[in-house]
Amino acid sequence: MESTAVKRHNRELILRELFAAPSMTKRQIADATHLSMPTITENLRELAADGLIAPAETRASTGGRKAQAWQFNASHRTAIGVALRPTEVVCMAVDLRGNVIAEHKVTMARRNDNAYYERAAHTISAFAQSLPSPIGVCFALPSSAARHCICVAEDWNAATESYQGISRILTLPCSRIARNVAYATVELHNHPLLRNAVCLYLGEYINSAVVMGGVAREGNLEHMQLDASGDVCRCGSRGCLEVLCSSRQLTEEGESLPGFFGVLEQGERNHHARMDRWLGSLAHAVNNIRTFVPADVILCGPIADYLDDSEIAQLERLTTCAEHVNPSARNPQVMRGCCVEYQDAVGAAQSLIPVSLNGMPDA
Numbered sequence: 001m002e003s004t005a006v007k008r009h010n011r012e013l014i015l016r017e018l019f020a021a022p023s024m025t026k027r028q029i030a031d032a033t034h035l036s037m038p039t040i041t042e043n044l045r046e047l048a049a050d051g052l053i054a055p056a057e058t059r060a061s062t063g064g065r066k067a068q069a070w071q072f073n074a075s076h077r078t079a080i081g082v083a084l085r086p087t088e089v090v091c092m093a094v095d096l097r098g099n100v101i102a103e104h105k106v107t108m109a110r111r112n113d114n115a116y117y118e119r120a121a122h123t124i125s126a127f128a129q130s131l132p133s134p135i136g137v138c139f140a141l142p143s144s145a146a147r148h149c150i151c152v153a154e155d156w157n158a159a160t161e162s163y164q165g166i167s168r169i170l171t172l173p174c175s176r177i178a179r180n181v182a183y184a185t186v187e188l189h190n191h192p193l194l195r196n197a198v199c200l201y202l203g204e205y206i207n208s209a210v211v212m213g214g215v216a217r218e219g220n221l222e223h224m225q226l227d228a229s230g231d232v233c234r235c236g237s238r239g240c241l242e243v244l245c246s247s248r249q250l251t252e253e254g255e256s257l258p259g260f261f262g263v264l265e266q267g268e269r270n271h272h273a274r275m276d277r278w279l280g281s282l283a284h285a286v287n288n289i290r291t292f293v294p295a296d297v298i299l300c301g302p303i304a305d306y307l308d309d310s311e312i313a314q315l316e317r318l319t320t321c322a323e324h325v326n327p328s329a330r331n332p333q334v335m336r337g338c339c340v341e342y343q344d345a346v347g348a349a350q351s352l353i354p355v356s357l358n359g360m361p362d363a
Helices: 004-020 026-033 037-049 114-129 150-167 179-190 241-245 257-265 269-292 301-306 309-318 343-350 352-359
Strands: 053-059 067-072 078-084 088-095 100-107 134-141 174-178 197-202 206-212 215-218 296-300 334-336
Touching (some): 026 037, 078 150, 134 179, 150 174, 179 197, 179 215, 206 241, 257 269, 269 309, 343 352
Antiparallel strands (some): 053 067, 078 088, 088 100, 197 206, 206 215
């Protein structure tokens, strides 16, 4: 008789193989897991009964009967990600493959009082009730890495208080993730072979995350000093990456980001000069990053959404540390990220997927 631990191991082994492939037959599962056919048959029957897998297509076999293929049932459970904006609550739901299946946005001014907590919790609960078997709710919050900055600390404290107030009301399991890590989580989902990278969120403010070994962690690269005589940053230092590469360095007073890039496309000289300075500062930052992390740099956020291939190529030319010590290795690249709308909420939801596969009550 197999022990409970061995049975669970075999079950998870088969489930993970099916999760990683579009569909598999028993023979393919046996080849991948080295489990016996009776063990595979028993586990497939139980996984199907629990709704975790479903029959796929039948395939030709060497015998008389076609082989039944099986596929992971991604819609069996759902995960919810929430972003608490200053003026709205954003809810995104993904299936167990990380694909967005539903979204809900409500205009709501964020306040740290019980009325806001109850209204936000009601919004999230109503959204959850419309979904099949939610695992839980993950909130994307401001990064804690830079909370020593006064204005960052205020935003971080306010968002943390909101999270605590709302999560006390919700009945679903709640967790939180740093917003920059949530952005990187989406990049990892869309680039499953990505092992090492630095993600830079480029907007009115800059955030960063470092991916090492396929795991995203908080970064604080936005406060890397590039010019000691530059303008004062919100962290108190001068000439930080955030000061030199935020959208404020591109737009004039009263000018929007779409407006800037619209005029840039028309060839206006001053806008091109600003863009060249901005690209030079970002290239300086990329060079610094690559001195200690020889990895791809992924650009996310509102500015990245407007960068075209020629500007990415120009940025690559400006980086002088692209050459690897090992000439046979692939040079690290500067890449445009996914630029998904509400990427922080999507990433928060996707961050629950590994947890769900490891610890699903019925897995």
